[in-house]
Amino acid sequence: MNNFKDESFRAIRVEEVAPGKFDQLLVKRQVTDLPDNPLLLSVSHSSLNFKDAMSAFGNRSITRVYPHTPGIDAVGKVLEDRSGTFKAGTELLVTGYDLGMNAPGGLAEMVAIPPGWALPLPQGLTARESMALGTAGLTAALCIEKLLESGAVPEDGEVLVTGATGGVGSIAVALLAKLGFRVAAVTGKLEAADFLTELGAWKVLDRDTLAPFASKAMAKPLWAWAVDTVGGETLFNVIKSLAYGGGVAACGMAAGAQFHANVFPFILRGISLLGVDSVELPIGKKIAVWRQLSNEWYIGDKLSMIAEDISLEQTPEFLARLHRGHGIGRYVVNMSL
Known part of the structure; x- marks a missing residue:
């Protein structure tokens, strides 16, 4: 210096x-x-x-x-x-x-x-593209990697993404669509539905869709897998509505750091809650994920x-x-x- x-x-x-x-x-x-x-x-x-x-x-x-x-x-x-x-x-x-x-x-x-x-x-990414992804893109990729490691395949059914218009959510929608998954994108900004559809969302849902689940111990199984970017009560409403053997990658807390829970989705449907951190991730793992984002998971056409x-x-x-x-x-x- x-x-x-x-x-x-x-x-x-x-x-x-x-x-x-x-x-x-x-x-x-x-x-x-x-x-x-x-x-x-x-x-x-x-x-x-x-x-x-x-x-x-x-x-x-x-x-x-x-x-x-x-x-x-x-x-x-x-x-x-x-x-x-x-x-x-x-x-x-x-x-x-x-x-x-x-x-x-x-x-x-x-x-x-x-x-x-x-x-x-990483070779294959411009400086601008690396920041269009940034921590949000790294986190989205880690969430999807968690789902894939848990056995997620497109044939399982829909993947729910909450907070879909946000940074992590929008990139998760684009990455999942690129990998062939049918994405149900949840947002409180329905005026952005066309934006989410262009990114590859199969359907766009109002976040109030999840609200009726709050009073129930479990809900009807609606989605195979999920990426939750908002946390709070939304996270457990997602857990309640996952199909047997599914899981949710959780990475955010915009809606709160706490939620009320029960054991039923875990012991009756075998649901997995998959925590994701991108902050203290060892640098070697970061390099590997960034390499993936610059190659087979490259979404440069969507980043614009x-x-x-x-x-x-x-x-x-x-x-x-x-x-x-x-x-x-x-x-x-x-x-x-």
């Missing part, structure tokens, strides 16, 4: 301006403001995730100390690596670990990170529909949109705009 200590860069800075009130500002920062980590990247693209919105609006279960720069995803070129792991100019991809949570994140033109957090940009490009200046507006639950698809932050 010594060679770049006089460099400045733009970043989103979240500040607590009054107790419980947080502003998201575009500021100039110095490289010397960054942690003294060996790997310094010039960020070309980042992306917005719901976790970034929570951090940007003061959720201390995500970020403990403010001021702070969110952004759990970044892609860019190596400016310097004092560890000797990567050569200058190498294009690297970073998702998860502590990036954008308690370490300054990717909503900035530079990041300084441990080399163990980064992997080479899923992801919208925004500038760093626009980021506070779109973080607020995500925080209010009004986001659709993915938002790629292009530092050159």
Whole structure:
């Protein structure tokens, strides 16, 4: 970092301006403001995730100390690596670990990170495509991998995807459709039904479809498998309505971190609840999944529909949109705009 200590860069800075009130500002920062980590990247693209919105609006279960720069995803070129792991100019991809949570994140033109957090940009993906996928795409792929490992095949029947217009949900719809599954996409935004159909959804359902199951110990088996991105009571309503031997990959908590449950779906239908984490995943596993996303699971034709490009200046507006639950698809932050 010594060679770049006089460099400045733009970043989103979240500040607590009054107790419980947080502003998201575009500021100039110095490289010397960054942690003294060996790997310094010039960020070309980042992306917005719901976790970034929570951090940007003061959720201390995500970020403990403010001021702070969110952004759990970044892609860019190596400016310097004092560890000797990567050569200058190498294009690297970073998702998860502590990036954008308690370490300054990717909503900035530079990041300084441990080399163990980064992997080479997979051949077959552009920098923009890697951020159109980002943590959301990695998580969606891990969910589908869990279902496949549990024996899911298209002949089993429909796969339910909750939160289908969100980042993870929309990519899960596209990936499942590519693999030949019939996808039932659940959303609270029925005005986006055409969007989901274009991604490959076989049918689009209002999220209220699941509400009547809340008062029942079990529901009629409707779906073979599921990807749940929202958590809360929705998750167990999905579990109640899965067919015998099915399972749900669970990866989100936008609807809450808790739900009421009973044992009947597990002991009478053999249902599996499959937890998915993409944050602390070992780097070797991340590399393998990203390689898959750049090859046999490549959905570049759909990413242009899923992801919208925004500038760093626009980021506070779109973080607020995500925080209010009004986001659709993915938002790629292009530092050159």
